[in-house]
Amino acid sequence: MSHTATxxxxxxxxxxxxxxxxxxxEGQARGLQGMVSDEKYCIDILTQVSAMTKALEAVALGLxxxxxxxxxxxxxxxxxxxxxxxxxxxxxxIARLVRS
Amino acid sequence: MSHTATxxxxxxxxxxxxxxxxxxxEGQARGLQGMVSDEKYCIDILTQVSAMTKALEAVALGLxxxxxxxxxxxxxxxxxxxxxxxxxxxxxxIARLVRS
Amino acid sequence: MSHTATxxxxxxxxxxxxxxxxxxxEGQARGLQGMVSDEKYCIDILTQVSAMTKALEAVALGLxxxxxxxxxxxxxxxxxxxxxxxxxxxxxxIARLVRS
Amino acid sequence: MSHTATxxxxxxxxxxxxxxxxxxxEGQARGLQGMVSDEKYCIDILTQVSAMTKALEAVALGLxxxxxxxxxxxxxxxxxxxxxxxxxxxxxxIARLVRS
Numbered sequence: 001m002s003h004t005a006t007x008x009x010x011x012x013x014x015x016x017x018x019x020x021x022x023x024x025x026e027g028q029a030r031g032l033q034g035m036v037s038d039e040k041y042c043i044d045i046l047t048q049v050s051a052m053t054k055a056l057e058a059v060a061l062g063l064x065x066x067x068x069x070x071x072x073x074x075x076x077x078x079x080x081x082x083x084x085x086x087x088x089x090x091x092x093x094i095a096r097l098v099r100s
Numbered sequence: 101m102s103h104t105a106t107x108x109x110x111x112x113x114x115x116x117x118x119x120x121x122x123x124x125x126e127g128q129a130r131g132l133q134g135m136v137s138d139e140k141y142c143i144d145i146l147t148q149v150s151a152m153t154k155a156l157e158a159v160a161l162g163l164x165x166x167x168x169x170x171x172x173x174x175x176x177x178x179x180x181x182x183x184x185x186x187x188x189x190x191x192x193x194i195a196r197l198v199r200s
Numbered sequence: 201m202s203h204t205a206t207x208x209x210x211x212x213x214x215x216x217x218x219x220x221x222x223x224x225x226e227g228q229a230r231g232l233q234g235m236v237s238d239e240k241y242c243i244d245i246l247t248q249v250s251a252m253t254k255a256l257e258a259v260a261l262g263l264x265x266x267x268x269x270x271x272x273x274x275x276x277x278x279x280x281x282x283x284x285x286x287x288x289x290x291x292x293x294i295a296r297l298v299r300s
Numbered sequence: 301m302s303h304t305a306t307x308x309x310x311x312x313x314x315x316x317x318x319x320x321x322x323x324x325x326e327g328q329a330r331g332l333q334g335m336v337s338d339e340k341y342c343i344d345i346l347t348q349v350s351a352m353t354k355a356l357e358a359v360a361l362g363l364x365x366x367x368x369x370x371x372x373x374x375x376x377x378x379x380x381x382x383x384x385x386x387x388x389x390x391x392x393x394i395a396r397l398v399r400s
Contacts, residue, residue, distance in 0.1 A: 010139060012136065039110060042166065043192075047193070056153055067146075073376050097150060100150040164291070173284075195261050218336045223333065232359075249360040260353075293350075
């Protein structure tokens with residue numbers, strides 16, 4: 001399977017699992033619209049937001065792990081500037097996740 | 101405008117604005133599915149997740165502020181156990197947000 | 201006990217408990233200096249930083265709860281602009297905590 | 301410079317800079333004790349806690365970056381289980397930082 005030819009990166013460990021989780025997150029976003037529309041009790045809405053944030057965080061950490069295991073490891077084995085560039089990118093993405 | 105009769109809480113300052121933001125968040129969740137499906141570069145996906153987390157956070161903080169200005173303030177003016185219960189609930193919701 | 205006369209705010213539920221926790225946090229900051237100085241293993245240092253961040257977060261949430269129970273509730277019962285100002289301040293502090 | 305002989309890991313880019321930052325964080329922890337002891341205004345205390353959390357976060361992200369650049373890259377170049385183990389450890393540390 002050549003990912004390069006199609007522009008794919010091929011690092012994702014279990015695509016169906018991520019898609020399943022993201023569909024659920026999309027459903028939560030739709031659920032929140034219903035709750036706001038019906039003016040449900042604020043605390044219940046906030047509980048849903050916290051659950052959705054945690055679900056998103058888990059997707060991000062999973063993808064980051066896949067990326068480091070696959071792309072960063074491969075780049076590191078090839079060495080040179082590519083490896084450093086990949087690590088710099090990963091560090092910046094981690095900083096954004098920690099701060100968000 | 102009687103929200104009590106319909107079970108609504110009437111605390112949300114600008115419902116259309118929240119719905120608009122939540123629809124955009126729903127769109128971001130759909131966009132992430134496309135990115136995962138196409139195996140877009142991990143760092144770009146993570147950047148989108150961070151943006152979506154920040155957007156959700158802003159919705160949560162806005163709703164919490166509306167809730168405190170409306171429900172907590174009202175309860176506090178009436179006093180008694182209701183006020184303490186409302187503050188306890190708000191504190192727990194804040195702790196969940198800070199930790200998520 | 202007149203806090204007003206001394207400029208104190210008198211909202212802290214259990215000062216000794218907070219001081220005990222903050223002394224432990226100070227000790228953790230000192231411990232981290234020892235670990236960095238000895239170049240302990242990075243992952244162990246990061247585990248300590250996470251523990252310290254959680255301890256700080258717990259102190260912040262406790263103080264915020266005390267503040268809302270005491271100052272915000274009192275202001276709310278008095279009503280008017282003072283109450284709104286206190287809630288606005290609390291909301292801003294919550295936003296800073298959620299984002300940090 | 302042989303760190304191995306002394307059990308050091310030698311991955312920290314600028315030890316003095318980290319020590320300087322950690323001493324400032326230690327001073328912030330001491331300052332917070334003074335503020336709680338004097339019952340300073342809660343919102344001002346929370347502002348200090350947020351600043352201290354951000355400073356700690358920056359130290360953690362810096363150390364993580366040093367660790368990945370040094371230990372993870374080295375392990376990756378050697379390959380095998382060691383590389384995977386190092387990445388697994390790093391991912392767990394990142395997850396703790398994102399969640400704390």
